[in-house]
Amino acid sequence: MKNASLITTIIALLVGVAGGYLLGNKSATSEGAVNENKTINVISSTGPGSANRSGAASTKASGDDASTTASVDGSLSAEAKRLFDSGDVAGALKAILNAPGQMGRMEALLGFVKDLDAEGVEAALPFIRGMGRGGDQFMSMGLLMGRYAEIDPERALAYVGKQGGMERGFGTSSILRTWAASDPRAAADYLTNNVIGSGGDDWMLRRTAGSLASEWAKQDPQAALVWANTLSDEMKGDAMNNIVEQLTSQDPLEAAKVAMGFDGEQRERSLRTIADQWSRNEPEEAVKWAESLTVEGKTQALEEAVESWVGKDTDAAVAYMAKMDQGERDEIMKEVVEQWGRKGAEAQPAAAEWVAAQPDGEGKIDATGEIVGQWMRTDAESASGWLNEQPEGDAKDRGIAALLRDRSVREDPEAAVAWADSISNSEMRSEQVSRSARSWLASDRAAALEYLEQSNSLSAEQKTELINIPQEELQRGGGDDRRRRGRPF
Secondary structure (H helix, E strand, O other): OOHHHHHHHHHHHHHHHHHHHHHHHOOOOOOOOOOOOOOOOOOOOOOOOOEOOOOOEOOOOOOOHHHHHHHHHHHOOHHHHHHHHHOOHHHHHHHHHOOOOHHHHHHHHHHHHHOOOHHHHHHHHHHHHOOOOOHHHHHHHHHHHHHHHHHOHHHHHHHHHOOOHHHHHHHHHHHHHHHHHHOHHHHHHHHHHHHOOOOOOHHHHHHHHHHHHHHHHOOOHHHHHHHHOOOOHHHHHHHHHHHHHHHHHHOHHHHHHHHHOOOHHHHHHHHHHHHHHHHHHOHHHHHHHHHHOOOOOHHHHHHHHHHHHHHHOHHHHHHHHOOOOHHHHHHHHHHHHHHHHOOOOOOHHHHHHHHHOOOOOHHHHHHHHHHHHHHHHHOHHHHHHHHHHOOOOHHHHHHHHHHHOOHHHHOOHHHHHHHHHOOOOHHHHHHHHHHHHHHHHHHOHHHHHHHHHHOOOOOHHHHHHHHOOOHHHHHHOOOOOOOOOOOOO
């Protein structure tokens, strides 16, 4: 098996089983004990589909048996191979997981698990239960439960139902997801009749329903949709969205048709999902589709699509935005700049200049605050210098408000007061000056009082209120022993 494929398989299991633990954790009972030293035979690598010890037919493991055996032979240490051949499953597992080399462990573990029968899985679980929580434990538990589901999902579910902790939580989620790959209706029926309403964590139940719906949608999306519609509103949302997500990976326009059949918040959520996923591979097509929408949720879908495009190809996305209607551009500008700014210090000056060149409006105001806030965290000097050069107005005021939230400025209340004093909006200026002056009074009362005496930004009433705040209260609010950084101008 190729490494990339192997890793993908394991990651998919980890994502699901990590949440599954919480599913059963609420109602966890004391963990059952199985003899770790019990000798269990493994299913021959030449005989997938042979009967397990209870007589239930094992489903055929995926992959070529000969290559699996070769992989195991090549990856296991000599001691692990000896234990494996003798039937000491728990001992072999211990040897595998204690071996150095992450890729070797993963490959050996996958090959090992694929050759287990039901008793072998149960014999291996006590060792996994006793491991410290981490990647190897999650990986092992997910693979073991997935294998158990391949052999006999109903027996696997009955087993984990008697356990506590990881077996019950991870197991229920992983088994249902694996079962859904071969018989989604049976897995869905089990979830509906036996898990929902059993006291598990609601959030994780939604996640489990969503994973099952996604797996079902790969085979029969219409049947998955019919089932999802039978769920409660809370679970329905996750299930529907996962179906749409799966459809989008196959045919975004078909997914869009399905989403348009939803109502209200569910439709808006699904449209965002389509836009986000589609734009990762075909951003321009996704943006054009989002622009063509005429329903609630258009703006959010457009945001998702353009955001993703900016992350992938900023120049192309910005060039496209120049052709957009200003109203639409204003609605998504903040989110675009947020994504652009995440590219770091090298990208932030260009994002700031782009914002400065935009026509005045709410979009420019919000975007200015966003980029200044991000830029201050990477290069406060450059960000404050750029902001100081901007013309007075609402956009600059919003930028100053963002600057004043930065720790470097809060730690220098004298500089913060100077910035606050430069705000053009009188109401905002008064609010920000008062807040900064309070910190200044805490760290250097004499200097702050001198400023307040001369200030025209605060009313006499506001000054009196500040001056009369007990020093102990000011100190509790922070501001003593502040570092000096000098005025920003």
